[in-house]
Amino acid sequence: MIADPMIDSRISRPGVPLIDGVEKVTGRARYTVDLDHADALVGRILRSPVGHGEIIRLDVSKARALDGVVAVATGDDCPFTYGVLPVAMNEYPMARERVRYCGEPIAAVAAIDAETADRAISLIELELRRLPAYYTSQEARAPGATLLHDNKLGNLEREVHHEFGNWQDGFATADLVREEKFSCAEVNHAQIEPHACLADYDPITARLTVQSVSQVGYYLHLMLARCLEMDSSRIRVVKPFVGGGFGARVEVLNFEIITALLARAAAGKVLMQLSREETFLTHRARPQSDMTLRIGMRRDGKITACSCEVVQRGGAYAGYGIVTILYAGALLQGLYDIPAIKYDGYRVYTNLPPCGAMRGHGSVDTRHAFECLLDRMARDLGLDPFAVRRANLLHAPTRTLNDLMVNSYGLAECLDRVERASGWRDRIGKLPAGKGLGMACSHYVSGAAKPIHWTGEPHAIVNVRLDFDGGITALTGAADIGQGSSTMVAISVAETLGVALDRIRVIAADSAVTPKDNGAYSSRITFMVGNAAIDAARKLKAILVDAAARKLEARPDDIEVVGEVFRIDSGQQASLPFAEVVKAALVDRGAITVSGTFTCPPESQGGRHKGGAVGSTMGFSYAAQVVEVSIDDATGVVSVDKVWAALDCGHAINPLAVEGQIQGSVWMGMGQAMCEETRYLDGLPGHASFLEYRMPTAAESPPIEVQIVESHDPFGPFGAKEASEGALAGFPPALVNAIANAIDIDIDELPVTPDRIMDALIQRRRQARLTSTLKVAS
Amino acid sequence: MHAPGSQPKKRLLRLRLNGRWREDAVAERELLVDYLREVAHLTGVKSGCDGGECGACTVLIDGEAVPSCITLAVRCEGRHIETIESLATQGRLSRLQRAFHEKLGTQCGFCTPGMIMAAAALLRHNATPTESEIRVALSGNLCRCTGYVKIIESVQAAVEKPHDC
Numbered sequence: 001m002i003a004d005p006m007i008d009s010r011i012s013r014p015g016v017p018l019i020d021g022v023e024k025v026t027g028r029a030r031y032t033v034d035l036d037h038a039d040a041l042v043g044r045i046l047r048s049p050v051g052h053g054e055i056i057r058l059d060v061s062k063a064r065a066l067d068g069v070v071a072v073a074t075g076d077d078c079p080f081t082y083g084v085l086p087v088a089m090n091e092y093p094m095a096r097e098r099v100r101y102c103g104e105p106i107a108a109v110a111a112i113d114a115e116t117a118d119r120a121i122s123l124i125e126l127e128l129r130r131l132p133a134y135y136t137s138q139e140a141r142a143p144g145a146t147l148l149h150d151n152k153l154g155n156l157e158r159e160v161h162h163e164f165g166n167w168q169d170g171f172a173t174a175d176l177v178r179e180e181k182f183s184c185a186e187v188n189h190a191q192i193e194p195h196a197c198l199a200d201y202d203p204i205t206a207r208l209t210v211q212s213v214s215q216v217g218y219y220l221h222l223m224l225a226r227c228l229e230m231d232s233s234r235i236r237v238v239k240p241f242v243g244g245g246f247g248a249r250v251e252v253l254n255f256e257i258i259t260a261l262l263a264r265a266a267a268g269k270v271l272m273q274l275s276r277e278e279t280f281l282t283h284r285a286r287p288q289s290d291m292t293l294r295i296g297m298r299r300d301g302k303i304t305a306c307s308c309e310v311v312q313r314g315g316a317y318a319g320y321g322i323v324t325i326l327y328a329g330a331l332l333q334g335l336y337d338i339p340a341i342k343y344d345g346y347r348v349y350t351n352l353p354p355c356g357a358m359r360g361h362g363s364v365d366t367r368h369a370f371e372c373l374l375d376r377m378a379r380d381l382g383l384d385p386f387a388v389r390r391a392n393l394l395h396a397p398t399r400t401l402n403d404l405m406v407n408s409y410g411l412a413e414c415l416d417r418v419e420r421a422s423g424w425r426d427r428i429g430k431l432p433a434g435k436g437l438g439m440a441c442s443h444y445v446s447g448a449a450k451p452i453h454w455t456g457e458p459h460a461i462v463n464v465r466l467d468f469d470g471g472i473t474a475l476t477g478a479a480d481i482g483q484g485s486s487t488m489v490a491i492s493v494a495e496t497l498g499v500a501l502d503r504i505r506v507i508a509a510d511s512a513v514t515p516k517d518n519g520a521y522s523s524r525i526t527f528m529v530g531n532a533a534i535d536a537a538r539k540l541k542a543i544l545v546d547a548a549a550r551k552l553e554a555r556p557d558d559i560e561v562v563g564e565v566f567r568i569d570s571g572q573q574a575s576l577p578f579a580e581v582v583k584a585a586l587v588d589r590g591a592i593t594v595s596g597t598f599t600c601p602p603e604s605q606g607g608r609h610k611g612g613a614v615g616s617t618m619g620f621s622y623a624a625q626v627v628e629v630s631i632d633d634a635t636g637v638v639s640v641d642k643v644w645a646a647l648d649c650g651h652a653i654n655p656l657a658v659e660g661q662i663q664g665s666v667w668m669g670m671g672q673a674m675c676e677e678t679r680y681l682d683g684l685p686g687h688a689s690f691l692e693y694r695m696p697t698a699a700e701s702p703p704i705e706v707q708i709v710e711s712h713d714p715f716g717p718f719g720a721k722e723a724s725e726g727a728l729a730g731f732p733p734a735l736v737n738a739i740a741n742a743i744d745i746d747i748d749e750l751p752v753t754p755d756r757i758m759d760a761l762i763q764r765r766r767q768a769r770l771t772s773t774l775k776v777a778s
Numbered sequence: 779m780h781a782p783g784s785q786p787k788k789r790l791l792r793l794r795l796n797g798r799w800r801e802d803a804v805a806e807r808e809l810l811v812d813y814l815r816e817v818a819h820l821t822g823v824k825s826g827c828d829g830g831e832c833g834a835c836t837v838l839i840d841g842e843a844v845p846s847c848i849t850l851a852v853r854c855e856g857r858h859i860e861t862i863e864s865l866a867t868q869g870r871l872s873r874l875q876r877a878f879h880e881k882l883g884t885q886c887g888f889c890t891p892g893m894i895m896a897a898a899a900l901l902r903h904n905a906t907p908t909e910s911e912i913r914v915a916l917s918g919n920l921c922r923c924t925g926y927v928k929i930i931e932s933v934q935a936a937v938e939k940p941h942d943c
Contacts, residue, residue, distance in 0.1 A: 017879050024887030025875040027822015027862035031888065034821035115786075192826045192834055192922050193888040243826075243888030244922050276827040482886025482923055660882045660928055667925025690831035690920060698926040699917035 015656025170305020193243020284356030327362020330615025410648025436742025447524025477517025536596025669731025883932030
């Protein structure tokens with residue numbers, strides 16, 4: 001259904017609370033560690049103390065002999081690699097022969113209590129021969145560096161070289177060409193729930209049940225079958241409540257497989273609770289990135305060409321790395337109309353915990369560089385930051401140079417809305433000293449149009465059940481990790497059927513009950529699972545209408561459904577309440593289950609060039625934001641006074657949740673921009689607690705005023721697109737641009753700490769003194 | 779379930795938990811959070827860090843918000859401990875719980891029990907806190923989902939309904 005584009009896009013619907021919100025506010029919600037584990041053994045992991053080394057000797061006999069130890073596992077127990085990309089599975093759950101980062105699992109124990117498990121870990125004898133370790137991309141890429149993986153020359157996991165359009169001509173015809181280098185620190189998801197897994201193996205029936213913090217139960221299921229060499233039909237994966245994801249759990253994690261290996265070895269139940277430090281060590285987040293960006297621009301602000309080199313410090317194993325480095329180039333496109341683009345990407349293996357996907361996967365650091373440089377060039381040309389963006393807008397529907405579909409495009413309205421809401425035109429350049437305004441734009445995919453695991457199946461499936469009780473149950477494999485996806489499914493089903501929301505129950509992410517789902521990543525759930533839910537609900541509605549028609553002796557076309565009443569002739573002749581229609585429908589076929597599906601068509605799956613599927617989507621979200629800052633030039637402390645953020649989510653299925661997602665993503669961008677940073681000292685994490693890994697607290701967090709823009713995507717469910725990731729990437733550049741506006745200093749590195757501001761201020765004062773001295777001297 | 783010979787020294791602990799007195803034998807070094815979760819089965823009390831970093835385990839001890847992960851259980855002798863499980867009474871959510879639910883002050887929900895308990899302590903001391911007082915009172919409780927915007931709004935909404943429990 002194509003929504004009516006004439007509908008007033010201002011949201012007046014308030015939205016609904018989460019359908020599982022009561023459990024959360026009462027403490028009744030059960031997360032993995034809250035599940036019944038009275039009879040469970042305690043799992044613990046021995047981790048590598050060095051960044052790179054060869055395992056000379058690993059002796060677990062004393063640990064095994066300790067009273068109370070039930071199982072011990074090492075790399076010998078699992079000779080199978082795992083990973084998220086079928087082409088890049090180069091990691092063992094526990095190291096075999098070699099360790100490649102500090103904290104890499106080597107062995108594990110299951111014991112009757114934590115003290116015994118800890119003691120057993122301390123009894124494991126480990127001898128390592130140190131190998132040269134590399135903690136920066138530059139060191140790892142240096143000629144003659146020891147290879148982390150023998151088949152990866154230069155320690156490069158993937159090189160990408162893409163050229164679209166004639167970029168040489170583009171730069172030649174530009175009035176201004178500027179090149180800058182930017183660097184963004186590695187950051188972590190830092191979801192508040194530490195990692196945990198509860199695995200239960202029954203040796204009598206040879207069945208394994210794993211409950212974990214996963215965002216991707218299906219991939220976990222596949223990797224458990226692979227690593228434990230089990231028939232997948234004997235495995236059940238259940239997702240309990242999950243305390244945040246942001247990408248931390250979008251690939252299978254070592255401790256999940258280790259817990260299952262221990263449970264099988266122990267012939268029982270094992271609970272693995274990672275500490276916060278171990279949760280940080282498991283990492284899989286946004287890599288440290290170096291960008292060299294060049295933009296060509298005409299005097300009127302029109303971009304003529306862009307070239308970008310990105311180097312990502314990827315960590316020790318593949319993970320999502322290939323996708324991340326491809327995203328960093330692919331998503332240079334899809335936001336603005338750029339006639340020519342050259343991209344060179346290098347994903348580097350280093351002796352640090354593997355990086356992975358984090359909110360805004362692959363797009364954030366490149367977007368930061370781009371929006372900063374755009375602002376600086378606007379300044380050079382005397383153009384307003386809004387004007388330079390407006391000079392480069394796309395017009396939907398269109399396809400980008402790299403063959404990505406843009407089917408709806410609300411960026412122009414996002415710009416108008418934040419410009420107005422922030423009072424930009426009246427205030428820019430007129431703020432008191434030390435205060436500044438900055439802005440930036442960003443976008444993100446609504447699900448990758450081509451699945452990682454190509455099976456030919458539909459991209460999303462939702463089953464809807466209706467039985468004698470009149471309750472409607474939606475069964476989805478989609479992992480609700482707090483983003484409200486189960487609520488979205490409930491609303492989609494209820495709205496399509498026209499029934500009350502509380503008639504819908506959602507059961508999610510239990511492989512024994514719910515249809516397979518690829519998981520909660522790349523903001524795919526609303527778009528794909530939402531469409532599948534609508535499809536299922538339409539099928540159920542057709543069955544109910546047919547039943548009502550038979551009962552009322554009318555044609556199905558004559559049945560009108562108003563709320564939960566099925567009627568003919570506006571109810572003048574006859575009408576049936578919902579319960580009666582359900583009874584009539586069940587007479588013929590008994591309990592009803594219908595299946596709804598959604599698949600992204602081939603034309604949406606990106607270009608034919610190598611890596612062309614990455615970045616492909618049926619709907620991009622678009623965002624613009626304005627950030628207002630105050631800077632204390634005595635301390636370098638930056639305060640964010642307010643943020644105005646607008647996001648085009650196509651249609652807000654649940655405006656309350658959309659607002660919450662936009663605020664959360666803007667704020668996460670703020671953390672990356674201002675203070676978040678992982679730090680390693682000779683490969684040892686110096687950041688692995690919430691005291692060292694500083695995130696903004698309630699006291700430092702600004703009001704974030706949200707504008708929801710609805711561009712009514714022709715393919716989205718009710719016209720909807722994603723709302724959870726698109727706004728994140730705009731914050732860091734908007735902040736840096738606001739700082740430039742306030743104190744006329746351009747910062748090229750993230751995070752923008754008080755130290756960096758002070759260094760820049762001191763440098764400028766020195767320069768000023770030098771200049772004045774030179775003037776006096778001459 | 780300790781291995782023979784490793785039994786830690788235990789002591790009888792008497793305290794009032796969510797309004798009811800109870801006695802348990804607890805190890806002298808047992809943390810309050812572990813006592814509440816593993817002995818009293820109050821799993822609404824969350825543990826998000828390695829000690830005193832995130833506030834997810836916040837409970838009230840004699841009305842004061844305290845991180846239960848850096849409090850020894852035996853230090854609570856004779857005191858009144860309140861957890862999130864005590865707030866909904868007679869089938870009704872407390873005004874803070876209702877506000878967090880309706881205003882989306884909770885997303886993943888993991889920080890929520892601690893956040894609500896910290897807010898409850900604030901409102902008992904200060905019935906009409908300003909926005910900045912709310913922010914300061916909650917600054918020891920980390921949330922990774924909301925950017926705190928809707929958390930602040932939730933507390934403000936609860937303040938506006940002082941007559942609810």
